[in-house]
Amino acid sequence: MASWGERLEGVRGVLLDISGVLYDGSEDGGVPIPGSVEAVARLKRSQLKVRFCTNDSQKSRGDLVGLLRRHGFDISEGEVTAPAPAASLILKERGLRPHLLIHDGVRSEFDQIDTSNPNCVVIADAGESFSYQNMNKAFRVLMELESPVLISLGKGRYYKETSGLMLDVGAYMKALEYACGIEAEVVGKPSPEYFQSALKEMGVEAHKAIMIGDDIVGDVGGAQRCGMRALQVRTGKFRPSDERHPDVKADGYVDNLAEAVDLLLQHADK
Amino acid sequence: MASWGERLEGVRGVLLDISGVLYDGSEDGGVPIPGSVEAVARLKRSQLKVRFCTNDSQKSRGDLVGLLRRHGFDISEGEVTAPAPAASLILKERGLRPHLLIHDGVRSEFDQIDTSNPNCVVIADAGESFSYQNMNKAFRVLMELESPVLISLGKGRYYKETSGLMLDVGAYMKALEYACGIEAEVVGKPSPEYFQSALKEMGVEAHKAIMIGDDIVGDVGGAQRCGMRALQVRTGKFRPSDERHPDVKADGYVDNLAEAVDLLLQHADK
The missing domain is CATH 3.40.50.1000 (HAD superfamily/HAD-like)
Structure with missing residues (x-):
């Protein structure tokens, strides 16, 4: 496989899945995935554009953002495609x-x-x-x-x-x-219209954007079909067999969002 | 379409669906479909072999037969494939x-x-x-x-x-x-193994047997794929659009089991 430098070259915008990447949900609000609060903060301090692209349909956008803010995430309603x-x-x-x-x-x-x-x-x-x-x-x-x-x-x-x-x-x-x-x-991932609306709202073209998610089909496969790159995190619903998926191959597999952000800050277009 | 005489020629055994053909179910036991109690009795008095072939998986075979007997049907556990x-x-x-x-x-x-x-x-x-x-x-x-x-x-x-x-x-x-x-x-209709076990239990070959059911796909299509003939009744889950189904065409459509039995007693092999 190509080096991370090659794989992440020219990335200018990052779409982040929420559940399983930022936090693991539960009836009582869930828990942040270790390192994710800091990872989001570092990403937002960088030159990269960031947008959150969720399929969460249990909560209103306001409630979801309120919950994430209580967990310490720097996120506002206007940054979320839901x-x-x-x-x-x-x-x-x-x-x-x-x-x-x-x-x-x-x-x-x-x-x-x-x-x-x-x-x-x-x-x-x-x-x-x-x-x-x-x-x-x-x-x-x-x-x-x-x-x-x-x-x-x-x-x-x-x-x-x-x-x-x-x-x-x-x-x-x-x-x-x-x-x-x-x-x-x-209406939602992996529908191409949905990814395209998130890209438009972020203001980055597909070939300069990368999706980070825990769903090999909905996040990774869907984003790739729209011309984006995509990383799968080994958190949330990730299962080891995802790395041998018959139809979808991520541009990279990382242990968690923190590792993804390390790599992006090192190799993406800054 | 061929005459009823041609369509029913050589039929020697009848598989009857239960729900929607004999009775309409409900939480409190349901109601017999008008004419069905007598139709079953007439069929069993004829030379035709009869077996009941249901997909009911809510009730034990004993409970189902008990319910039907209370509605007046002449039916015993040994006659039912479930x-x-x-x-x-x-x-x-x-x-x-x-x-x-x-x-x-x-x-x-x-x-x-x-x-x-x-x-x-x-x-x-x-x-x-x-x-x-x-x-x-x-x-x-x-x-x-x-x-x-x-x-x-x-x-x-x-x-x-x-x-x-x-x-x-x-x-x-x-x-x-x-x-x-x-x-x-x-395990059930329209699985070919299931129809074949019902035919074996009835002791009639597929080409001499006819299925009577209210489900155009599960009853009619399934039976036909096993080499049987099949009638759809316009009771139970029947919908008018079934008669224009894109893939399945019954060997005949009848208003109810009573009409089916009238035709069988008139035209089938006696």
Whole structure:
């Protein structure tokens, strides 16, 4: 493999995944991953541009940023690309009235959206709200529509909380896709439109940007398909078999965000 | 389309789906579909061989038969092919110790099975037990296995209860398949092995047998792929669009089991 100097040459902007890279979530707020608070601070003191690109759809952007700030992270709402505000914009643009299968924590992002007489379903990482009853409700709304529209905030397979691996929205998206015989529209990683909006907001072209994430498919594969480079951290949902993934090969594997930032500050375009 | 006489020529055995053909289920036992009790009785008085082939995985075979007998159906346990007893046999043969994600009503079918230190997951139509917590438990068992084995009792998309459409096991099977990156083994319709075991138990060859069901894919398509003929009834989960299904065309569509039996008694091999 090429040297780090070659692999990181010309990088001017960094997209950071949040869960599993900055912190490991849990019901009571989670814990920062060792070294990540300082790593973010060092990155932001450098000449590199930084933006946070999350698929977290359980919390409003304000709540997520508040939580991270309490953990010591230097982060503000305007620096975060998150799927719920992106979906909210799409619903408004297309005049869609969603039935929401979402976590209560993210409901405020849809406050301005008309949800009467729904003509689509929006599914997010609803956690405990993925009950059989709620899944049936969403399913029945879709089955009553002539052309069912299902919008999924990300399509992650699973994520890691301090208590263990948790099924993510992608699994439930697949359940509804199969039951209805439809394909969902994904708002979030690895959708190219989503990465492109984050790049645009950061003001860096794809070939000068690098994604750092713990998801070999959603973060690494998705970013690479958009022309970015991507590193996988060995934290969060990382599993050793990811380094032998049949379809996706990261531009580098690092132990954690701190190591990624060490390398970037040493080799990227400064 | 050919006449009924041609379409039903030489039929000597009939496989009957249960839910949506004999009765519409519900939490309090459901209701027989008008004319079905008499239709089954007429069929059993004829020269045609009859067997019941269900994907019901919420109830033990004994409980299902007890329920149907209370509705007036002439049916005994020995006449029913059901996925839970079939799966139980497979587990014993292969020395598999399942983690069970199933409805309590069917648990007795697995009484003789060792479930300690699980090396596979069996998923059935668990109904309300398809909670987020239970799905995570099954998911974690699979993720800890080197070669995860997921056995699904059927792969139905949904079924109809008196209260409305309900997600079936297939949707949850797809969720786990996607989250784990694996493919489930299906015990139940439309698996060819399952139809073949029902035919063997009935003692009729595929080309002399006909399936009657409400599921265009699981019943009709599955039976046809095994060389049987198949009728779809316009009861249960039937939807008008089924008659324009892109991949599956039944050998006939009938309003209900009573009409199917009228036609069979008139035209089949007697």
